[in-house]
Amino acid sequence: MIREGECGAFNPLILECLTAVAGDLEKRLNHGITGREISIDSLHLSEATLDNGDAEASSRTLELLDYERMNYFFASMSNEVQFEFTEEPPMIVLSDWSDHKLDLPEIVMDPYNDEAFCATFGKENLEKLSRLLRATTIDDPVIDMEMEATVGDELRWFHVLARALWSGPSDPVYLGSIGKLIDVDDRQAELIDLQFKAYHDPLTEVVNGAFARKIIAERLGSGEACDRHRDRHVLALCDLDFFKQANDTYGHQFGDRVLKHFAERLQESVRGEDVVARVGGDEFLLCMECPVDPRPLIDRIHRSLEGDFEGFPLSVSMGVAIAGSDVRDYDELFRRADVALYHKKRGGRSGYVFYSDLDEEERDLLLEGAHTALSGIDRDESDQ
Template identity: 30%
Template sequence: MFSKLGLGDLGTQGLPLDVANRLRRGQLRGTIEQMRVMLLGNTLFAPALSMNAWGQGRDVLVVLWTTFIILFSWWIFYSWSKTYRTTGSTVDMRGFVIQTFFNALTWTVGMALFYPIVEGDQKAIITTIMAGSLALGTAGFSHAPVAGITYLAVQTIGNSIIALICGLTTGTSTDYLLAVLTIAAGISLFNATLQGAKAARVAFDNHERLSEKSEVVELLLKDYEEQATEWLWQTDQEGLLLSAPAQVLEMCFPLAEEENNTNLFNLLAASCTEAAANDIERLQAAVFEKSEFHDVRLSIKSPVDGELRWILMKGRPQFEHGKFQGFRGIFADATAAVVAERQVQFLASFDGLTALLNRNSVQKRLSELHDEGTGEGRYAAALLVDLDGFKQVNDSYGHHTGDLLLKHVAERMQKTVTGKSWVARLGGDEFFVMLQNNEPLSAAEISWTAQSICEQLSQPVKVEEFVVQVTASIGISRFPEDTREGTELLSLSDMALYEAKNAGRDRITFFDVEMQDRLTERTTIIERLKLAVRHGKIEPYYQSQHALSDGSLVGFEALARWKDDRLGFVRPDVFIPIAEQTGLIVELGEQLLRRACEDAKKWGELMPEAPPVISVNISPVQFARTDVTGLVSRVLHETGLSPEQLEVEVTEGVLIASKEKIAATLQELSEIGISIALDDFGTGYSSLSYLKDLPLNRLKIDQSFVRDLSQAATSPIVSTIIQLGHNLDLSVIAEGVENEADVERLSELGCDDGQGYLYSRPMTREAADSYVSEIAFQASHQ
């Protein structure tokens, strides 16, 4: 209706259904509250109008109309009692408007029946009653604009038409004037009704926006109360609850049926665990003294879920005009802080994965060990246990599986110790077992325990869907036999463990003094080796390689040699493994490669027709930690050496460690033009698949086979290696050639090249330069 009149902002179009219902409900209820008195007034106004029309020949109609309007008014009165409970539906509003229409129509019918038959004062009284009905009804129905305008339109149009017809019939100017005044009054009342409706709609919209904001604020406050970790509380002077957070009350056992009669402090005292006894006493003392209190930590076991929670409480007494009113304060959820604090305390002494003692606890307990008097546990044995093959488990199955395996290991180790003995995890796959006794521990007893540990740990264990098996190496030191300082036991056991690892793993080794000497020597070598690598003190020595057929020079092998100012000559089999273990081999290997390529470049210029090839060994550590292809390419570019003059040597051990990665790198080197040699073939993990799948160019026969070449058992092995190499289109070179007999025998077997003392000992760079120069000179004068 309003949209057709251009007043769409007064209707419900575009409003959500719930909002439209609230708007209609408010309009209906406001109108009903205002109009009930008017309906009751109909029982007075209708007889008054009828009395003025009585005796004019229509008495029957007067009685019928009066009876109808009184009964209709009372029916509407009672029906509105039901409508007042409306939800604001369009059906209820439509019914209400229809009732309003018939109410207005009934009065208009009365006007039509009685106005034309009266004269003088009676007409004036009827006109006054009808005007009052129009004004009061329109004002009363204004809360519901649709009903108000309906009422106004029916009476204005009906009454003005009746007055106009009477004027046309009788020719009385008063009737014309009444028709005009009725229309003017209707327009005026319509405008007033419209303005009132607009004002009511603005008020409704403002109320809706305010309600929406209030709902958001209420939701936010509710969410804050649910999510917050701090809450207010308050008691009266007797300690009875005035307000307290539901989060805290839910954790407490109620002392009374009604919350308002509950003493907060008694409630907390009854609900807290024994761990909070001291804090409860402090709280009760503060309450008794009416003094301020802080940081009262209460531990409560929730009856809801059985979880232990901690609450931090503080409060302050409230006074008004010097009279005590009660306490007010704050509860704070300290559960997360306490759990974190305890976790930190736990991790300070225990391992987070296995819950065993950690390194800090081990150091502390070792520092408390002494050999004075006859105290308990003054004799001890320290067992340092390291898992063999744990890295492969991590690499193969993942760190999650490795962690689960460590838990199984911890459980098994704890089963092997009793009495005063204890187990700890130092980190990674290292464990520590401390055997303590009041009497000296024999080597047999200690060995029996260590062997039990090894046997337990070597048993296969099912970890999720995998079956995993590892072994253990154990280093052992004793107190006070090996040291009188408990803190030294760990380092002594570590030395023994190092020996056990070097001896082949899955071993038990006791500490002895020689280990200390070896460790000191090793430490010295490491420190001097760092300086030597840093300053380039490790030099390449070269041993020549020759064709067995005519003895012509075909190349050199670069060998690392180190002469230290303090240590003298250090053997390669001593410092090379240390360099690999410490990672120094990466820098050292690059230095040796660069120098060898620089020297080979010079030799190639001296022998351009047959430039000697330089053979350089690449360590497994270099393959694992560096981009070998990138390194070699860069050195070749910087030195200007042709790739065909460089040969890279690898051992079978390198291939075992990471075949796929090494194979890819060797393929890249081969594509550049670099030769690949397999060193010491036959001494390690010999496999035909390596020879078939890798881009090899040459096999090197280890000197141990050449040295025993005269023995019947060795010759077939050498012959087989040579034939195998040739069948795979590989050249073969033998190391350790020391005499002509070796040359003759190797030549008979078909070996291509030889290297050994027969031709030259390893020589310095200068000596190698002279060696090549002499050969080049002889070749030029032939």
């Protein structure tokens, strides 16, 4: 059919190559020859055929063959999967890196319905990639995205860079795509680790004060969409009484273990969506949504925190402020909890005080003496 022109116009060099392998092609395919081996044989055959061609055509074609060799070389040396996808017939050709890394053949027919191919890349990921490619244009054909793929028994992140192929320019039809998938899992893990370190306290691994402020400020909100009568939050500052004695008596390494233990107890005493943060040396913050009376909740949390750790008694003072219709600002809420905590520390420690239980005179007097955790002053040290 090709020789008789029924399949369109072909380059004469391609016709010579096809004619030369016609007698041997069926035998090779029946022996399970891989796409990679076909490519190598074709390169060798093409070079032999070019010996009889004109010089200009031979030079240009040899350049293309060398370029093809380089593509295979660099694909094998890097964590990349190069691919070519055709719409009709639906088929994807993968670089040989995929064979030993992804355990996929180099040629996959009907990849969107191939069980092994979909298991590796995920049906939803493939559908998203297809939508993005089909949404491109001739003038803007490139897309990039990140997706997870199964490599061995683990999920790894890949960066996908692909270019859609369109017929055109009039009435363009989507023909397929070319592109590559780059293994970026190690880089992704480093990024996640850096983000974790930026938002969390390095010792206790709860969130730090700056990130807690951002989260709580967003939750408190200030727009009309927020129901200020039903959406009530409780902010509590928790301070370990006499923590300085733990460092002075048993050493700072022991003190660090006390802080880590206390942070774990805090997290165990609240829900997963509640905020637990370290905002000072031995001072921690809790923020919880609580549309009902918060006193039973605070009482339960306080009782769960006190006890001992390796013989060191754990005594906890708490100052509590409620965000409701009268206050939605994080800084004001923090200030109120801090004033209540200072009142408790001065009044004997080991317990909790609600800011709303203080009268106006007490609030004004305490405001001048209260020191927030952000000032870096140890409360126990200043009280003694």
